[in-house]
Amino acid sequence: MSINRRTAIAVRSIGVASAAAALALGVAGTALACSIGDFTAAATCDDTTGKTGFSVTDKDGSGTPATVTILDSTGATVVTGSIDHPTAEGVTINLAAAWKPSTTYTVHITAGKPGKKPLVDQDIKGGVTTRDTACEAPAPPASPPASSPASPSATPTTPTAAPTTSAPATTSPAAAVDDTNAPSPAGGTSNLAETGGGSNTGMIAGVAAVLVAAGGGTVFMLRRRNPAGRH
Secondary structure, three states, X not given: OOHHHHHHHHHHHHHHHHHHHHHHHHHHHHHHOOOHHHEEEEEEEEOOOOEXXXXXXXXXXXXXXXXXXXXXXXXXXXXXXXXXXXXXXXXXXXXXXXXXXXXXXXXXXXXXXXXXXXXXXXXXXXXXXXXXXXXXOOOOOOOOOOOOOOOOOOOOOOOOOOOOOOOOOOOOOXXXXXXXXXXXXXXXXXXXXXXXXXXXXXXXXXXXHHHHHHHHHXXXXXXXXXXXXXX
C-alpha cells in the first residue's frame, strides 16, 4: 500500500470521526437548548387558607434564566417572577396572586442570557384556566353558645283565694195578714194548717175571753139591781 493511499485512508477516518463528533455535539446542543416546551404552569389554591396564585415549572437543562409574566384577559399584568437556575429535574416557583374562577390567564416566558437576544419569548400554549369554583377557606365551626348561670328557682306561691263577698241579706217585707176568713191553702207548710188553726187563733181567743168576761159582769150587775128593786 503506498503512502498516499495510507494518508488518504487516515484523513478519511479523521473526517468521519469529526463529522460524527460534530453531529453528536449538535444533537446534544439541541437537547440542552431552552424552549417554550420546557415550561408548564397551573393555578393554585390553598383550601385551608383561601390563598390563590400560579405555579410555573421550568425543566430547561441548559440552565438558561427565565422571566415569567402572568396576564389577565385584558392584557394587564397580574404578577411576575423569575427562574434564575433551572435544571433538567425542574424548578418550580409559586407566584401569589388573586384569580377569578373559570378564567383563562396568559403565561408569557422570556428566557435568555442577560444582554443577549432571548432564546424564548413566547406564551405557554393554552395559558392557565382556573377552576369553576372560588378558592375559599372553610368557615370556622360555630362556637357553642355561652351557658348562662342558672337562675334561682322561684318558690312556688300558693295562689290566694279571692275573698268571697256575701250578698247582703235581703229582708222581705212582712207578708200581708191573710184574711182570717180565707181558707188556708191546702198542702201548706205550716203545721197549723193541718189542724185547722190559723195564724190569728190567739187573737180570736183573746177577744172571746174579753167578751165572756164582759157578759159575766153584765149578768152580775143585773142580778144585784133586781133584788134592790124588789124591796
